[in-house]
Amino acid sequence: MxxxxxxxxxxxxxxxxxxxxxxxxxxxxxxxxxxxxxxxxxxxxxxxxxxxxxxxxxxxxxxxxxxxxxxxxxxxxxxxxxxxxxxxxxxxxxxxxxxxxxxxxxxxxxxxxxxxxxxxxxxxxxxxxxxxxxxxxxxxxxxxxxxxxxxxxxxxxxxxxxxxxxxxxxxxxxxxxxxxxxxxxxxxxxxxxxxxxxxxxxxxxxxxxxxxxxxxxxxxxxxxxxxxxxxxxxxxxxxxxxxxxxxxxxxxxxxxxGQCGKLYTSVLYVKETFSKRFAIVDAGMNALIRPALYGASHKIENISGGKSDELFSYDVVGPICETSDCFAEDATLPKTSRGDILVIHSCGAYAESMASDYNLRERPRSVYVGIEVLA
Ligand SMILES: Cc1ncc(COP(=O)(O)O)c(C=O)c1O
CATH class of the missing domain: 3.20.20.10 (Alanine racemase)
Incomplete structure (x- = not known):
């Protein structure tokens, strides 16, 4: 998807x-x-x-x-x-x-x-x-x-x-x-x-x-x-x-x-700089602004399984032209590669409702599971 x-x-x-x-x-x-x-x-x-x-x-x-x-x-x-x-x-x-x-x-x-x-x-x-x-x-x-x-x-x-x-x-x-x-x-x-x-x-x-x-x-x-x-x-x-x-x-x-929503995002690029390893993902602060606004932290998982048991430290950042467009600093994840899917948990509250089209990015769409319980 x-x-x-x-x-x-x-x-x-x-x-x-x-x-x-x-x-x-x-x-x-x-x-x-x-x-x-x-x-x-x-x-x-x-x-x-x-x-x-x-x-x-x-x-x-x-x-x-x-x-x-x-x-x-x-x-x-x-x-x-x-x-x-x-x-x-x-x-x-x-x-x-x-x-x-x-x-x-x-x-x-x-x-x-x-x-x-x-x-x-x-x-x-x-x-x-x-x-x-x-x-x-x-x-x-x-x-x-x-x-x-x-x-x-x-x-x-x-x-x-x-x-x-x-x-x-x-x-x-x-x-x-x-x-x-x-x-x-x-x-x-x-x-x-x-x-x-x-x-x-x-x-x-x-x-x-x-x-x-x-x-x-x-x-x-x-x-x-x-x-x-x-x-x-x-x-x-x-x-x-x-x-x-x-x-x-x-x-x-x-x-x-809060707990019924998650944000799914793909890793676009992984890059290492002087002192950091960045996982650059396709969701930005326009989809989830809480970390940028309040320094809030969300659990992040690589559901593509990672490529080894070895753990690495990543700054998980979005594509937006703001340094605050960062979901987590030094998140511990398995080796993460371009194309991996990351899940950002606990995005049911103050994520979609605070979304914007900043940088003219599209707002993420929403999908539903467990919907069969709906009358
Ligand atoms: C007046 C008022 N009521 C209720 C709420 C909901 O708060 P919460 O999402 O923390 O339950 C807020 C949010 O700040 C609020 O301003």
Whole structure:
């Protein structure tokens, strides 16, 4: 098959979704799939079919969620910079909740809702100043981050609710970051949320959303394809004190789809320079930008078997004219030659959805295995 391409294992996706759903149902938690992780339509249809809600960060994501079977009343809309037309669209579609990130946004929502004769449900995204202890660039819940509104402003909003007569305030929203493997972080979040709910008096409101962020095992994807949903939900349940009538919502992206996707790429050239041995492949950072963007690492395998048992160290790099177009520095691989196929694992999340046509390269197409499980 012509490389590069993404391959999605739909059977694995289904088993991950079932586990997540089962663990969440223990506590009557509701999961919204974060479309930003991957908005591939085949995956979306499957996720919607399994009964997940959707978490969107643009009007286009809302439209795509609706087109792929997510009911409007299961869609939540976050984002620090929603445009007027995006808000108009979201409000006109009667989605489940708008997670609002600033006082000014609240004023705009109120105006637009008034002009449309609507009273949308709105939650305030509060910045809890909790360190997600993950990569700096995927940390969103520290006070220096652009996301959410401060506790002080949230207090002001709830004290002045009557200024916003076209808004139905339903509760609070939080999201502190991504690729979080340390469950202690979610404990801290739950404890801080308890404190914030107390000081804002939101415990009697129906909606409490703790966001996403659960990480996956990039080092051992084959051994651990299913993320630790059990530990994640159990930790939240042990430490969160919700109101009696509160539904607890989550927005999981990476943990639901990250391990079901792989990127297949061919070795174009192998070259040795002064101090390095490069395996130059036909997929570039336009197909998988995480290593260039965050220094992220993915397990890479030579599935052509290599030409001997001897192992060598390669920088696996793409064809794009950027030094950052590098999937791995000093990856240990068997002797690798022109024409070998490499698999880059854990590409189900933030790969296809972040793809671009930089250098006017074509985006990889997608193929599916385990598809017979689709109804
Ligand atoms: C508001 C919001 N919710 C949910 C997510 C999904 O996060 P993850 O893919 O880590 O579960 C993100 C991603 O950063 C986000 O910004």
């Amino acid at each position: 012509q490389t590069p391409y993404y391959e999605y294992d739909i059977a694995l996706l289904n088993s991950i979704l079932s586990t997540a759903k089962e663990e969440a149902q223990r506590y009557s938690y509701k999961i919204h799939y974060a479309l930003k992780a991957n908005s591939n339509h085949i995956l979306l249809k499957e996720i919607a079919r399994q009964g997940f809600g959707a978490d969107c960060v643009s009007a286009n994501e809302i439209r795509v969620a609706l087109e792929n079977g997510f009911p409007a009343n299961s869609i939540v809309f976050a984002g620090v910079g929603k445009s007027d037309s995006e808000l108009e669209y979201a409000i006109s579609k009667d989605i489940e909740c708008i997670n609002c990130e600033s006082v000014q946004e609240l004023e705009v929502i109120n105006q637009i809702a008034s002009s449309l004769g609507k009273v949308p449900k709105v939650a305030l995204r509060v910045n809890p100043n909790v360190d997600a202890k993950t990569h700096r660039l995927i940390t969103t819940g520290l006070k220096e981050n652009k996301f959410g509104i401060s506790l002080k402003e949230a207090e002001w909003v709830f004290a002045n609710k009557n200024n916003f007569n076209h808004i139905n305030f339903v509760g609070l929203h939080f999201h502190i970051g991504s690729q979080i493997l340390n469950l202690e972080v979610f404990k801290q979040l739950a404890i801080v949320v308890n404190r914030i709910q107390k000081s804002l008096g939101t415990i009697n409101m129906p909606y409490l959303n703790l966001g996403g962020g659960l990480g996956i095992d990039y080092e051992n994807p084959l051994k651990n394809p299913v993320p630790n949903f059990d530990g994640f939900f159990r930790t939240v349940n042990e430490h969160l004190i919700p109101g009696e009538n509160q539904t607890i919502h989550f927005e999981l992206g990476r943990s639901l789809v």
